[in-house]
Amino acid sequence: MRVLMFGWEFPPHISGGLGTACYGLTQGLVQNGIEVIFVVPKAFGEEHSLHKNLIDGSDISIDTSEELLINLPKELRYLKIRSEILPYVSPETFDEAVEKRMIELEKETTRQKSGVKGRKFQFSGGYKGNLMQEVYQYAMVAAEVVETSQFDVIHVHDWLTFPAGIAAKKASNRPLVAHVHATEFDRSGNTVNKAVFEIEKSGLKAADKIITVSDYTKKTLVSKYGINPNKIQTVHNAVLPGKALKPKQNVKSLDEKIVTFLGRVTSQKGPLYFVEAAYKVLQKFQNVRFVMAGSGDLLKRAIERVAALKMSSNFHFTGFLQGESVNTMFAQSAVYVMPSVSEPFGISPLEAMNANVPAIISRQSGVAEVLKHAIKVDFWNTDAMANAIYGILKYPPTAKLMAIDGKKEVKRLKWNESAAKVKTIYQELIHEKI
Amino acid sequence: MKKFCLYFQVHQPFRLRGYHFFNIARHHDYFDDPLNKRLLKKVAENCYLPANKLFLNLFKRYHGRFKIALSISGTALDQFELYAPEVIGSFQELVSTGSVELLAETDMHSLASLVSPQTFKAQVNQHMEKIGYYFHQSPAVFRNTELIYANHIGKMLAGMGFRGTVAEGVSQLLENRSPNHVYTSADRKPFKLLLRNFPLSDDISFRFSDRAWDHWPLTVDKFLNRIDNMDPSHEIINLFMDYETLGEHQKKESGIFDFIRNLPEHVFKSGVHEFCTPAKAMEEIAPAGQIDVPEPASWADSEKDLSAWLGNDMQKEAFENLYALEASITQIDDASIINDWRYLQTSDHFYYMSTKLHSDGEVHNYFNPYRSPYEAFINYMNVVNDLTIRISKKITKKEAIHQSDHH
Numbered sequence: 001m002r003v004l005m006f007g008w009e010f011p012p013h014i015s016g017g018l019g020t021a022c023y024g025l026t027q028g029l030v031q032n033g034i035e036v037i038f039v040v041p042k043a044f045g046e047e048h049s050l051h052k053n054l055i056d057g058s059d060i061s062i063d064t065s066e067e068l069l070i071n072l073p074k075e076l077r078y079l080k081i082r083s084e085i086l087p088y089v090s091p092e093t094f095d096e097a098v099e100k101r102m103i104e105l106e107k108e109t110t111r112q113k114s115g116v117k118g119r120k121f122q123f124s125g126g127y128k129g130n131l132m133q134e135v136y137q138y139a140m141v142a143a144e145v146v147e148t149s150q151f152d153v154i155h156v157h158d159w160l161t162f163p164a165g166i167a168a169k170k171a172s173n174r175p176l177v178a179h180v181h182a183t184e185f186d187r188s189g190n191t192v193n194k195a196v197f198e199i200e201k202s203g204l205k206a207a208d209k210i211i212t213v214s215d216y217t218k219k220t221l222v223s224k225y226g227i228n229p230n231k232i233q234t235v236h237n238a239v240l241p242g243k244a245l246k247p248k249q250n251v252k253s254l255d256e257k258i259v260t261f262l263g264r265v266t267s268q269k270g271p272l273y274f275v276e277a278a279y280k281v282l283q284k285f286q287n288v289r290f291v292m293a294g295s296g297d298l299l300k301r302a303i304e305r306v307a308a309l310k311m312s313s314n315f316h317f318t319g320f321l322q323g324e325s326v327n328t329m330f331a332q333s334a335v336y337v338m339p340s341v342s343e344p345f346g347i348s349p350l351e352a353m354n355a356n357v358p359a360i361i362s363r364q365s366g367v368a369e370v371l372k373h374a375i376k377v378d379f380w381n382t383d384a385m386a387n388a389i390y391g392i393l394k395y396p397p398t399a400k401l402m403a404i405d406g407k408k409e410v411k412r413l414k415w416n417e418s419a420a421k422v423k424t425i426y427q428e429l430i431h432e433k434i
Numbered sequence: 435m436k437k438f439c440l441y442f443q444v445h446q447p448f449r450l451r452g453y454h455f456f457n458i459a460r461h462h463d464y465f466d467d468p469l470n471k472r473l474l475k476k477v478a479e480n481c482y483l484p485a486n487k488l489f490l491n492l493f494k495r496y497h498g499r500f501k502i503a504l505s506i507s508g509t510a511l512d513q514f515e516l517y518a519p520e521v522i523g524s525f526q527e528l529v530s531t532g533s534v535e536l537l538a539e540t541d542m543h544s545l546a547s548l549v550s551p552q553t554f555k556a557q558v559n560q561h562m563e564k565i566g567y568y569f570h571q572s573p574a575v576f577r578n579t580e581l582i583y584a585n586h587i588g589k590m591l592a593g594m595g596f597r598g599t600v601a602e603g604v605s606q607l608l609e610n611r612s613p614n615h616v617y618t619s620a621d622r623k624p625f626k627l628l629l630r631n632f633p634l635s636d637d638i639s640f641r642f643s644d645r646a647w648d649h650w651p652l653t654v655d656k657f658l659n660r661i662d663n664m665d666p667s668h669e670i671i672n673l674f675m676d677y678e679t680l681g682e683h684q685k686k687e688s689g690i691f692d693f694i695r696n697l698p699e700h701v702f703k704s705g706v707h708e709f710c711t712p713a714k715a716m717e718e719i720a721p722a723g724q725i726d727v728p729e730p731a732s733w734a735d736s737e738k739d740l741s742a743w744l745g746n747d748m749q750k751e752a753f754e755n756l757y758a759l760e761a762s763i764t765q766i767d768d769a770s771i772i773n774d775w776r777y778l779q780t781s782d783h784f785y786y787m788s789t790k791l792h793s794d795g796e797v798h799n800y801f802n803p804y805r806s807p808y809e810a811f812i813n814y815m816n817v818v819n820d821l822t823i824r825i826s827k828k829i830t831k832k833e834a835i836h837q838s839d840h841h
Binding site for chain 1: 747748755811
């Protein structure tokens with residue numbers, strides 16, 4: 001069985017849990033005997049080493065023959081440059097990020113009047129780098145991929161790839177699986193972007209089956225998108241085996257215990273609740289350091305708040321961490337806190353627990369459904385959060401038990417088991433088609 | 435007749451390298467040597483060396499009639515020593531003409547005057563020693579970092595034996611009086627103040643190459659014409675600015691060096707005006723009144739207060755954390771720790787954390803190694819936190835030794 005999968009990012013170039021989840025899922029599928037063709041809009045060159053069947057969307061869009069590459073150098077360069085694809089940004093933020101580059105490209109853009117080899121999609125003269133157009137362009141690339149690939153089922157991840165999935169389904173008449181890692185309501189709270197919401201709805205409607213990463217997300221799809229619950233199946237995320245950390249020698253350079261927030265510093269992730277909880281802990285206990293690892297639009301406010309509360313000698317900011325730095329951070333941490341306001345799943349507590357770090361997680365998260373050995377609090381309840389942090393710091397037996405049992409629990413969450421569920425879904429769909 | 439009092443500030447901070455949280459309690463090399471070296475070399479080439487050469491020629495031509503005052507911060511002198519020793523030689527040659535009065539300041543170009551009389555006095559003495567060592571002068575006039583002045587600072591300086599200080603000629607101090615006189619401090623009568631004529635100083639230091647400015651291009655004749663139209667009772671025109679104005683902030687191509695070159699010639703041609711330096715002016719000109727400044731004023735930005743360095747919570751937090759170490763620092767004798775603590779006091783570190791959004795933001799960005807004030811704050815606090823750990827380890831060790839001695 002072969003699946004054609006559309007994503008937006010793949011390790012090591014990830015901006016959130018989506019890339020990590022896609023990577024884990026593809027590994028699990030391969031173990032279950034499924035071939036995966038993974039398409040991303042812009043490959044950076046390193047992904048190939050992780051997964052060989054990775055197709056770079058920007059190569060596909062102009063064909064891969066040498067001759068065409070030579071004939072269409074402008075388009076190629078153009079596509080390569082437009083790589084600011086961030087799955088969780090709003091179209092508005094994306095516009096800003098691309099704006100600067102687009103100014104540089106202005107001249108080039110005006111020259112691109114003609115379509116690429118008269119194919120299905122055209123670059124219009126007034127092209128502006130915005131996320132919506134990227135999304136639809138990706139869909140057109142998808143239709144081309146369909147023509148050159150053999151596969152049994154199509155699998156798409158989140159709204160950015162939904163138009164691609166719809167196009168691929170139309171072109172191939174193969175069943176479509178829409179995998180929801182986050183909805184517009186998780187990302188934007190109540191100020192949803194209408195266009196994004198519409199894309200989500202049409203993708204969910206076109207899908208033959210929907211996979212959600214949690215029951216929490218399933219509920220959102222039913223209540224906010226009006227989807228029939230029978231069409232939705234929850235498949236929880238898992239953790240890659242062998243990724244367990246061997247704490248390096250001398251990694252702990254600080255005497256104090258470290259309490260860590262690791263994630264995007266955006267309202268969805270609840271970073272300011274972490275700051276308030278830290279303040280409450282410090283009123284009782286000073287032998288502790290808090291670390292906010294990550295970047296995002298609330299970072300400035302978090303920094304200002306920490307300065308105003310005069311706790312900078314116990315509260316640190318690392319900026320965005322990835323790869324080995326994440327491991328280093330976990331290896332130094334005594335407690336991991338995920339105070340998310342709305343978290344469809346939340347893979348990082350699993351990474352923390354896999355690294356022997358006790359986790360405090362928000363009840364408003366999908367991961368809370370699969371974890372027993374983590375402390376669960378409501379994100380707004382900073383008293384409870386502070387109390388849990390204090391308890392783990394002050395009472396070593398609690399910390400020890402949480403670390404040991406938590407790790408065991410995480411080890412049971414295997415991607416090949418999640419992938420097996422996905423495989424069953426594929427089989428059912430293919431069977432229905434026949 | 436008016437006296438022109440020219441004073442230039444020479445200063446460079448030790449900028450921090452990107453110091454990540456992971457470095458805390460591991461690495462203690464805080465300063466970005468390659469960056470500091472590169473910037474110093476650049477400024478030396480654009481400003482210090484050509485400006486010194488220009489002044490040297492002018493001093494030789496006018497035999498003591500043309501003179502200026504310079505204040506060279508201790509961090510700048512340290513950087514010359516480290517990265518460009520020829521600059522020290524160049525300043526020494528300039529000072530040896532006898533046409534340069536050197537001013538005293540805090541060795542670290544710090545804000546210590548606002549928080550600790552003890553550290554403030556220590557740093558002033560350290561600077562005086564450096565000036566004595568390099569230039570064989572003993573300054574009689576003090577200039578505080580960024581011309582920060584308040585009554586309590588005047589009091590400290592008078593107690594330390596200074597004749598007077600220089601300050602910004604702003605309304606907080608003058609209350610509608612002219613900056614073109616000599617004043618005394620409110621509670622220490624013999625202590626004198628020279629006040630910067632900021633419109634005229636800024637014509638040179640900020641607006642000189644601004645083509646949108648209606649006085650552009652500024653010629654010496656135009657400049658002197660404005661002074662000739664002033665009230666004849668005004669005795670002194672204090673033109674205070676960064677030395678880096680010459681060739682760095684205002685590029686060579688703007689004609690800034692020609693302006694300076696022509697200035698003495700035109701002044702002497704007038705037959706009425708002359709040049710003086712601060713100590714002499716304080717001695718010769720009778721005070722016109724008292725200056726009473728309860729709250730600190732400075733020459734920075736349009737607010738002319740402390741908001742450029744201590745305006746937001748980040749700046750206050752960083753400042754408080756740094757000076758919270760003062761008491762512990764006095765208990766240890768580790769030269770590298772003490773030196774790091776001193777270099778962290780340079781006002782520029784706090785300036786980089788400013789969140790003020792107005793035209794002065796451009797000035798804040800000059801030689802600023804950070805992309806945002808938040809980054810500046812995080813980086814600085816990481817360093818201060820590492821320093822704090824080093825200090826407390828030293829003290830714990832010392833106490834342990836002390837205890838074992840007792841037993």
